[in-house]
Structure formats: structure tokens, C-alpha cells
Amino acid sequence: MEFSKSLIQWYLQNKRDLPWRKTIAPYQIWLSEIMLQQTRVAQGTPYFLKFIEAFPTVNDMAAAPEEQVLKLWQGLGYYSRARNLHATAKQVAFEMGGEFPDSYQGLLQLKGVGDYTAAAIASIAYGEPVPVVDGNVYRVLARYFGIETDISSSGAKKQFTEVAATLLPKGRASEFNQAMMEFGALQCVPKNPDCSICIFNAECAAFLTGRVNQLPVKLKKTKVTNRFFNYLIIKDAAGHTVVNKRTAKGIWHNLYEFPLIETEGEVSEEKMSEIIMRYFNEPTRPSGTPPEEGKATHAERAVGFTPKRITLLHPERILHKLSHQHLSIRFWEVEAGVALDKAISRGEAMKYPFPIVIYNFMERYWALNANDLFSANLD
DNA sequence: AACTCGGGGGC
DNA sequence: GCCCCAGAGTT
Numbered sequence: 001m002e003f004s005k006s007l008i009q010w011y012l013q014n015k016r017d018l019p020w021r022k023t024i025a026p027y028q029i030w031l032s033e034i035m036l037q038q039t040r041v042a043q044g045t046p047y048f049l050k051f052i053e054a055f056p057t058v059n060d061m062a063a064a065p066e067e068q069v070l071k072l073w074q075g076l077g078y079y080s081r082a083r084n085l086h087a088t089a090k091q092v093a094f095e096m097g098g099e100f101p102d103s104y105q106g107l108l109q110l111k112g113v114g115d116y117t118a119a120a121i122a123s124i125a126y127g128e129p130v131p132v133v134d135g136n137v138y139r140v141l142a143r144y145f146g147i148e149t150d151i152s153s154s155g156a157k158k159q160f161t162e163v164a165a166t167l168l169p170k171g172r173a174s175e176f177n178q179a180m181m182e183f184g185a186l187q188c189v190p191k192n193p194d195c196s197i198c199i200f201n202a203e204c205a206a207f208l209t210g211r212v213n214q215l216p217v218k219l220k221k222t223k224v225t226n227r228f229f230n231y232l233i234i235k236d237a238a239g240h241t242v243v244n245k246r247t248a249k250g251i252w253h254n255l256y257e258f259p260l261i262e263t264e265g266e267v268s269e270e271k272m273s274e275i276i277m278r279y280f281n282e283p284t285r286p287s288g289t290p291p292e293e294g295k296a297t298h299a300e301r302a303v304g305f306t307p308k309r310i311t312l313l314h315p316e317r318i319l320h321k322l323s324h325q326h327l328s329i330r331f332w333e334v335e336a337g338v339a340l341d342k343a344i345s346r347g348e349a350m351k352y353p354f355p356i357v358i359y360n361f362m363e364r365y366w367a368l369n370a371n372d373l374f375s376a377n378l379d
Numbered sequence: 380a381a382c383t384c385g386g387g388g389g390c
Numbered sequence: 391g392c393c394c395c396a397g398a399g400t401t
Contacts, residue, residue: 036396077385114398134396181396322385
């Protein structure tokens with residue numbers, strides 16, 4: 001039996017019951033595909049359900065503020081997806097009458113929709129015969145055909161797209177594409193797949209030549225940089241605190257955080273206390289002077305008081321590992337002794353979108369009193 | 380073409 | 391620890 005026929009047969013017998021498979025509405029397909037970019041189904045599913053409940057239609061999402069979208073996205077990572085999601089929702093709702101583009105080429109014009117996502121939506125929602133190429137497809141094709149092209153090289157996507165296109169049965173693009181991905185996710189898994197029960201074990205080039213664990217070839221390795229963050233949880237006379245929006249380019253764009261002091265390396269607790277004290281006592285930037293590149297502005301820093309007490313809130317540094325940055329984070333409580341205009345209540349602060357590592361700390365720190373902190377397990 | 384962008388799970 | 395996950399945008 002030909003490849004696509006066997007694959008689709010396998011798919012119909014093994015596919016998971018996933019919420020976005022109950023519809024072919026482009027809005028829901030689009031939402032699921034954006035969420036699942038570089039994201040496991042198990043991690044994305046609860047977010048999909050939350051979003052559909054909060055925004056039943058693209059018009060509902062378009063009417064919401066970006067901050068609400070980011071808050072719902074909190075913890076899912078790659079936040080540019082959420083920003084582009086919202087921008088596209090507004091574009092579709094306000095410039096396209098609430099209707100998504102009806103073709104691969106049209107979908108490709110939307111923010112956050114690249115080759116893969118445009119092909120996924122076009123094939124699943126409209127039945128357009130365009131092949132998807134994601135991590136699963138690279139793996140399945142590289143193994144089945146014994147393709148040794150480095151999948152991180154520039155020409156790989158074109159090559160694998162052409163191979164997938166020759167296999168794609170016209171009229172069954174939706175099933176074929178989803179079957180390729182489901183097969184990669186459930187059977188042809190990255191590590192130690194159980195080839196003994198694989199429907200292709202009599203014809204898979206990688207299996208027949210003992211190269212299953214060598215394919216696909218991926219050479220590029222991401223280099224990791226270490227960063228050292230000190231977050232200052234200000235506590236003013238009213239028990240309120242200060243949060244800032246990250247507006248600079250880089251990680252966590254448009255999310256919120258506490259006033260941040262980043263250092264070049266690890267700094268002792270004593271030395272850091274001095275740096276924090278100096279931070280609040282630095283003279284105000286003269287009006288009219290532009291803020292130094294990468295430095296917080298005067299308003300963002302809520303200076304104008306001398307800390308009454310500075311306390312390290314957790315003896316162990318919190319290591320937060322991103323794919324390309326390892327963050328070593330310390331949280332400090334800085335008691336202001338006076339009331340600050342810029343400060344907000346803890347309950348109000350929790351409503352903003354935060355990086356999950358900060359949000360998790362807030363939840364734990366504010367659920368305990370200070371005396372419990374050092375005995376609490378905050379890992 | 381190389382970099383950047385999160386967070387979690389599997390082994 | 392390392393790798394991968396229904397990738398896309400920027401430089």
C-alpha cells in the first residue's frame with residue numbers, strides 16, 4: 001500500500017481526541033496552530049480551552065486589550081506569538097469583516113503565520129492541498145527516506161516540503177497533514193521509538209539500516225548566555241509595590257516585572273545590598289535628558305526614597321532556564337517607609353501579565369508572611 | 380544564514 | 391545535562 005494510504009489508515013485508528021479537532025473553523029484552527037508552535041499538545045491544550053472560553057470568536061479577541069491576551073498567555077512562552085495573535089485578530093476583525101483569508105497565500109500575510117501555520121490552516125480549514133513541514137514531518141520523512149540533510153540548514157525546508165508535496169494525496173490534505181504530525185508525535189518519536197510495532201518497519205530506510213537514532217540530522221546548537229537578575233519587591237507604607245512594563249526588545253517584551261537590577265555576574269549578598277541602596281539614592285535624571293540605553297528611567301524606578309530595610313527573600317538563587325538564556329534570579333524586599341504614588345496593591349499587581357518565574361514567586365511570597373519564608377520550600 | 384524568542388517534559 | 395516540542399520574525 002502506498003505511504004499516504006497506510007499513514008491515514010494508521011491515523012484514523014490512533015488519533016487523539018483533541019479539542020481543535022472538533023471543528024474546521026479557521027479561527028479555532030488558527031488559534032490552536034499558533035499555540036502549538038514549538039509547544040507540546042499537553043502544554044498548549046489548557047490554554048486553548050481558556051482562550052476559546054474567553055474569546056469565542058475572533059471579534060471577541062480583537063475587542064480585548066493586548067494585556068488581557070498576554071495575561072491569558074502567561075506561562076506559555078514565546079510571547080511574540082500572543083502579541084501577533086492579538087494584532088492579527090484585530091486585522092481580521094476590523095479590516096476583513098471577521099473572515100480569515102481563504103487561501104495559503106492569503107493566510108501567509110498574517111502576523112505570526114509562517115509557512116507551516118499557513119499550510120496547516122489552509123489544509124485543515126479549507127482542504128487546500130499544501131503540505132505542512134514541522135518537526136514531526138522532518139523526523140518522519142528523514143527516517144522513512146533516509147534523508148541526511150541537516151534540518152537546521154537553509155535548504156532543508158524546501159527539500160522536505162517538496163518530498164511531502166509528492167506524498168500528499170489530493171483531496172485528503174487535511175487528514176494527511178494531521179496524520180504526519182500525529183505519527184511523529186505518537187509513533188515516530190524523537191528518542192527510542194518502538195519500531196517493532198511500526199507499520200512502516202518493513203520499508204523505513206532508517207530502521208532497515210539501523211539509523212533511527214541518527215535521523216534526522218540536526219547540527220546547529222543554540223548557545224546559552226548566563227544573566228543575573230535582582231528583582232526589587234518594593235513594600236511601601238501601605239504595603240503596596242511597584243511593577244514596570246518591559247518595553248525594550250528582548251525576552252518578555254510587554255510583560256511586567258519588578259524594578260530590576262541586572263549584574264554582570266554573581267554578586268555577594270552584602271555587595272548587592274549596597275548596590276540596591278545606591279540605586280535608590282542616585283540623583284534624579286535632569287528633565288529633558290534621554291534615558292541611558294537599557295537603563296530604567298526615573299519614573300520606572302520609583303526612586304525618591306531611602307530604603308528603610310533591604311531583605312533577601314530567598315537564600316538560594318532561583319535558576320530559570322530558557323532555551324538560550326540561563327537566568328539566576330534573586331528577589332529582594334525593599335521597605336520604603338513612606339507611601340509611594342506609583343505603588344499598587346498586591347492584588348492589583350497579580351492581574352498583570354508576568355513571566356511565569358516571577359508570577360510563581362509572587363504567589364508563594366505573598367501567600368506567606370516574612371517569617372515563614374526561609375523555612376518554606378520555594379523550589 | 381544566523382540569532383532571538385519560553386517554558387516544560389522525557390530520558 | 392541535553393534535546394525536542396503542530397515555528398516565526400529580525401538582523
